[in-house]
Amino acid sequence: MDKIKRNERLSVIARLLTDTPNRIHTLGEFCELFGAAKSTVSEDVDLVAEALQHFGLGSVETVAGAAGGARFRPLVSHKQAAQTLEGLARRLCEPGRMLPGGFLYTSDVTSEPDTAQAIGEILARRYYERQPNLVLTMETKGIPIALMTARALNVPLVIARRDSRAYEGPAVKINYVGGGDRIETMALARRAVRPGQRALIVDDFMKGGGTLQGMVDMMREFQAEVIGVGVMIKTRVPEQKLIEGAHSLLILEKFDKERGAAVVRPAAEYAAQ
Amino acid sequence: MDKIKRNERLSVIARLLTDTPNRIHTLGEFCELFGAAKSTVSEDVDLVAEALQHFGLGSVETVAGAAGGARFRPLVSHKQAAQTLEGLARRLCEPGRMLPGGFLYTSDVTSEPDTAQAIGEILARRYYERQPNLVLTMETKGIPIALMTARALNVPLVIARRDSRAYEGPAVKINYVGGGDRIETMALARRAVRPGQRALIVDDFMKGGGTLQGMVDMMREFQAEVIGVGVMIKTRVPEQKLIEGAHSLLILEKFDKERGAAVVRPAAEYAAQ
Numbered sequence: 001m002d003k004i005k006r007n008e009r010l011s012v013i014a015r016l017l018t019d020t021p022n023r024i025h026t027l028g029e030f031c032e033l034f035g036a037a038k039s040t041v042s043e044d045v046d047l048v049a050e051a052l053q054h055f056g057l058g059s060v061e062t063v064a065g066a067a068g069g070a071r072f073r074p075l076v077s078h079k080q081a082a083q084t085l086e087g088l089a090r091r092l093c094e095p096g097r098m099l100p101g102g103f104l105y106t107s108d109v110t111s112e113p114d115t116a117q118a119i120g121e122i123l124a125r126r127y128y129e130r131q132p133n134l135v136l137t138m139e140t141k142g143i144p145i146a147l148m149t150a151r152a153l154n155v156p157l158v159i160a161r162r163d164s165r166a167y168e169g170p171a172v173k174i175n176y177v178g179g180g181d182r183i184e185t186m187a188l189a190r191r192a193v194r195p196g197q198r199a200l201i202v203d204d205f206m207k208g209g210g211t212l213q214g215m216v217d218m219m220r221e222f223q224a225e226v227i228g229v230g231v232m233i234k235t236r237v238p239e240q241k242l243i244e245g246a247h248s249l250l251i252l253e254k255f256d257k258e259r260g261a262a263v264v265r266p267a268a269e270y271a272a273q
Numbered sequence: 274m275d276k277i278k279r280n281e282r283l284s285v286i287a288r289l290l291t292d293t294p295n296r297i298h299t300l301g302e303f304c305e306l307f308g309a310a311k312s313t314v315s316e317d318v319d320l321v322a323e324a325l326q327h328f329g330l331g332s333v334e335t336v337a338g339a340a341g342g343a344r345f346r347p348l349v350s351h352k353q354a355a356q357t358l359e360g361l362a363r364r365l366c367e368p369g370r371m372l373p374g375g376f377l378y379t380s381d382v383t384s385e386p387d388t389a390q391a392i393g394e395i396l397a398r399r400y401y402e403r404q405p406n407l408v409l410t411m412e413t414k415g416i417p418i419a420l421m422t423a424r425a426l427n428v429p430l431v432i433a434r435r436d437s438r439a440y441e442g443p444a445v446k447i448n449y450v451g452g453g454d455r456i457e458t459m460a461l462a463r464r465a466v467r468p469g470q471r472a473l474i475v476d477d478f479m480k481g482g483g484t485l486q487g488m489v490d491m492m493r494e495f496q497a498e499v500i501g502v503g504v505m506i507k508t509r510v511p512e513q514k515l516i517e518g519a520h521s522l523l524i525l526e527k528f529d530k531e532r533g534a535a536v537v538r539p540a541a542e543y544a545a546q
Contacts, residue, residue, distance in 0.1 A: 007283055011324035014287035015331075020387065033328070051284035055306070058288075099442050107441060107462060111432060113424035114293065140412040140432060144420050151386035159384060159413060168380060169372050189380060 004034045009044045010051075017048065017060055017072040021121075022128070022154035026069035045070045056080060073128060074121045074152055078270070081122045085249055085266035088115070092233070092264040098255050101179070102207065102235065104262050110144050110204055110232065120148025122249060122270075123202060123230045127153065130227040132200035134158050134193065136219065138186060138211050142204040145232055149202050158199075160188045160218060172221050176214025177242065179207065186214045188222070195223035206234040206248060209241030216243060233264065277307045282317050283324075290321065290333055290345040294394075295401070295427035299342040318343045329353060346401060347394045347425055351543070354395045358522055358539035361388070365506070365537040371528050374452070375480065375508065377535050383417050383477055383505065393421025395522060395543075396475060396503045400426065403500040405473035407431050407466065409492065411459060411484050415477040418505055422475050431472075433461045433491060445494050449487025450515065452480065459487045461495070468496035479507040479521060482514030489516060506537065 012033070017025060030041040042062075049060035049070075058074040076084070088109065097105040109115055123145070132153060137146035138160045150157040161168065163185065170190040178184035193199070201215045212229055219226050234241070234248035249270060253263040265271075286303060303314040315335075322333035322343075331347040349357070361382065370378040382388055396418070405426060410419035411433045423430040434441065436458065443463040451457035466472070474488045485502055492499050507514070507521035522543060526536040539545075 007279065007320050008324040008327065010280055010283050011287040011321045012328050012330060014284040015291045015325060018288045019291060023387075047280050048284045051281040052288060054281065055285050057285060105442050105462075105464070107432065108429065108465065111420070111423075111430040113420055113427070113430065114296075116420065117424070140416070140434065143413070143416045144430065147384070147386055147389065147417050147420060150384075151390070154386070156381065157384040157386065157417065159380065161413065169378050189378075191378070192381065 004036065006044065006047075009034050009036065009041070010048055013041075013044055014048050014052070017045075017070060018052075018058065018074075020154070021058075021072055021074055021124075021152045024063055024067065024069040024071045029069070073125075075125055076118075076122050079272075081125075082266060082270050082272045084118050084122065085270045086272060088119075089250055089264040089266055092250070092252075093261050095259060095261040097262055098257075098260060102255070104205070104233070104252060104264075106204060106233070107141055110141060113144070113148075116144035117148045117151070119145045119232055119249065120150075121152045123149045123232075123247075124152035126230065126247060127200050127228050130200075131198060132227050133197040134199050136160065136193075136199045136201050136215055137203055138162075138215060142202060142232075145204055146202040149200070149230070153200070155200075158188070158192045160186050160215060163187055172218065174214060174218055174221060176217065177208070177210040178214075179210070184210075184214075186211075186218060188218055193219070193222040193224050197222075197224045198227045199224050200227055201229045202231070204232045206231045206241065206243075206246060208238060209243040209246065212241075212246055213243040277309065279317065279320075282307050282309065282314070283321055286314075286317055287321050287325070290318075290343060291325075291331065291347075293427070294331075294345055294347055294397075294425045297336055297340065297342040297344045302342070346398075348398055349391075349395050352545075354398075355539060355543050355545045357391045357395065358543045359545060361392075362523055362537040362539055365523070365525075366534055368532060368534040370535055371530075371533060375528070377478070377506070377525060377537075379477060379506070380414055383414060386417070386421075389417035390421045390424070392418045392505055392522065393423075394425045396422045396505075396520075397425035399503065399520060400473050400501050403473075404471060405500050406470040407472050409433065409466075409472045409474050409488055410476055411435075411488060415475060415505075418477055419475040422473070422503070426473070428473075431461070431465045433459050433488060436460055445491065447487065447490055447494060449490065450481070450483040451487075452483070457483075457487075459484075459491060461491055466492070466495040466497050470495075470497045471500045472497050473500055474502045475504070477505045479504045479514065479516075479519060481511060482516040482519065485514075485519055486516045 135150040408423040
């Protein structure tokens with residue numbers, strides 16, 4: 001076999017690390033792949049880390065210990081997050097997105113894989129240190145961003161349902177306060193969450209906060225801990241939400257009825273500097 | 274500014290290309306990023322392409338013309354696809370996944386971001402040449418794999434709903450034959466699809482094929498063309514599906530009631546050689 005050159009190794013290491021965010025790859029894995037010494041591969045990883053760092057493309061860290069190795073996290077910079085959210089806010093301010101009942105049409109935006117991924121990576125950044133074991137969302141619109149948040153964190157996604165369908169098996173059902181103070185039902189497969197797991201709750205939209213509070217209650221039924229609640233967009237009104245401390249990337253200030261469009265802006269901490 | 278070394282450029286190019294499957298990056302984009310000549314960047318792209326090719330990590334192609342540049346596709350090899358699907362089949366054969374009504378519990382598997390991505394990339398491979406403009410799925414369980422298929426193809430995901438929720442705006446509703454020959458309703462936001470678009474339909478599970486046929490009918494209502502139908506798993510029985518020509522990665526042969534487990538295997542074309 002030809003000796004594999006550094007050029008080649010770097011492309012491959014960059015590809016493998018960045019395609020699997022937050023997963024630890026042992027140096028041994030790369031040594032075997034390239035037939036190279038550990039010291040060589042270790043230098044390679046450092047070079048990839050420096051290059052990505054230099055261009056603001058995320059962080060490669062070396063993790064020490066028996067389960068050690070190298071790990072990529074798409075740590076989006078403040079500037080990049082601000083740019084992404086500015087662009088997103090601009091799109092959500094387009095006329096024609098206002099829907100009856102104070103809702104905003106966002107499905108086209110959140111179902112673009114690259115947009116969902118960008119949102120997921122911004123959300124994930126806040127929660128790496130809290131080490132969630134899973135991301136929980138409620139069907140349907142939040143699933144793309146929740147899945148991409150889970151991807152960035154390298155944890156499974158768990159999806160609560162409006163009803164427990166036959167093909168999910170035994171389920172826990174709870175009631176929660178939905179839009180317009182209606183009592184709604186949420187179901188989650190019994191086997192989806194184990195006691196003691198750490199859940200990050202993610203959804204696309206928060207108005208009253210009832211659905212998010214329902215998910216918090218659901219996690220209590222499973223004896224799981226909620227380590228954070230993140231949403232893409234929350235409404236300014238009502239200011240008092242049913243759930244406290246949820247983190248939102250965007251704020252829906254109001255509907256400008258004359259212009260027939262929403263007024264959306266990035267949350268204060270993501271404002272351009 | 275220090276001159277940016279080839280090492281550094283390769284890591285960055287590998288990261289940028291592989292993170293955005295099927296999107297064309299112009300060479301000018303890289304020239305600007307690195308302050309390098311087109312000939313240099315072009316060589317860089319070739320080196321990344323060779324490295325990924327060599328290790329079976331996907332294909333970087335150069336696209337000529339005014340909108341030309343370099344494009345990455347995660348073209349999963351037959352061997353890799355066979356391995357992935359073997360592993361998946363093994364997991365789905367675990368006892369305890371049988372549910373009443375001939376259903377199989379698969380949500381835990383399909384909601385793992387890396388598994389969903391692997392399935393999406395295997396599915397996408399068949400359809401690059403047919404150039405879909407969108408991926409259509411029906412809520413809920415198929416969304417993760419459909420989103421990852423859409424990511425690999427660089428097209429938006431469109432999600433049909435069981436009911437048209439207020440926050441989706443005006444919707445088209447159709448009836449279709451669901452499980453147990455029940456008539457069910459499917460709704461899709463009016464603005465989600467434009468006439469003439471080319472849809473790839475993706476779902477997780479096909480038994481009778483009614484839901485898939487419903488999605489085909491829905492696309493007809495939108496005057497969109499269906500360029501393919503792909504599912505993760507289909508049941509052997511009934512052999513006659515309501516829809517013809519759907520492509521499935523896995524076959525659910527039967528439920529082994531004694532063992533309390535399903536018998537699942539990769540579809541013939543993905544069998545290990």
